[in-house]
Amino acid sequence: MEVEINRSTLTLMRGDITKQKRDAIVNAANGTLLGGGGVDGAIHRAAGPELLEECKRLRKEVLKGEMLPTGDAVITKGYLLPAQYVIHTVGPVWQGGDQKEKELLANCYKNALGLASEKGLQSISFPSISTGVYRFPIELASKTALSTIIGFLKKHPFGKVVMTLFSEEDYHTYQSSLEELIKEI
Template sequence: MTKLTVLRADITALDVDVIVNAANPSLLGGGGVDGAIHRAAGPGLDEECRALGGCRTGEAKVTGGHRLPARWVVHTVGPVWRGGGGGEDDLLASCYRRSLEEAKRLGARTIAFPAISTGAYGFPAERAAAIAVRTVRAYLEEHPAAPEVFLVAYSPAAGQVLSAAVEEAGEG
C-alpha cells in the first residue's frame, strides 16, 4: 500500500507533484492556506482560477502550480461546520477522495493535503483528521498505484492531531 505520512511544513514550499488547496467556492483566494497558496503561486493562479467558474463543496478542480514547487494544485471546497447534521462528514470525505482521483488522473506520484475545513470553516480538528485518514486509507487500499500522500500540518498542534489520527487508524 502507498505510504501515508504526516509532515509539519509550509505546504506552499513542498516539492511534490500536487498540493491541495482548501479553497472557497469562488476559487479566487481567501485566508489561511488558500491565501498562502494564491500568494505563493502568483497572479497566474488567480487568472486560471477565474476561468474555472468556481467549485462546489465536496468537489475538486485542477490548475497548474505556477510559481509553486508543485506542478499542480487541486482546489477543493470543504464544508462549513454546522454541528454535524448537514452532511459535513460526507462532504469532507468527498474532498479527499475527489482530490486523490484528480491526482491519479494527472499521473501524480505525490500529493500533499492541508487539514481541509479546520480553519475558518470551523470543522473540529480531531473529527476532520479521522475522516481524512479513513478516507485516504480506503482510497489507497482500493488503488495501490495511487500517489504517495502527505497530510501537512502548519502548526505543532495540528501535527499532533493528524499524527494521533494516523496512529489510531493503525498507520503509525
C-alpha cells in the first residue's frame, strides 16, 4: 500500500529490512547499541562486525558510556547492508499503556526522520518498533507510528518512507491503521 503526502511517499510492505536499498534503515535497538535479538540482531549480523565497532565508539565518545535513551536516535554507516546508513532508536518496553509509552514510541519515529532529514537523506525504511520482545500492542504501535510519520511528512517533504513489516499479520494491521488515518487527511 502506498500513499502520497506533501510530495513524499509512505509505503507499507512486507519484507526483510536488512535487504532494503534505502538511504537509511532504522534499527529497533536496545540502549547498549551492542546488538541483540530480533531486528537489532538481524541488522548487526547483516552489516558485519564494523557496525558493532562503530556502535561501541558512539557509546563511548558520544554517549559518554551511557545507554541511548528511549526515543532518541543516532546514526551509523550501513557497512555491508544495501542501505548507506543505519539509524538506531530505542523503543519503549510496554508496561501497560500510560501516555508516556506512546510519546516515547512516537519520538523514535520523529527523531529518526529528523536525523535522516538533517543528513539530507531521501529514503528510509522502518521496522515496527517495540512490537517484538518489547510487547507494545501492534494496533496501537501502528497508529502511533503512522500518525507520527504522516505528521512529519505534512510539515517536511522528505522523499520515501517505507514501513517494512515482518509478517503478513503485521502488514494487515498497519494497512488497516493507514486506511483509517488517510480518511482524516
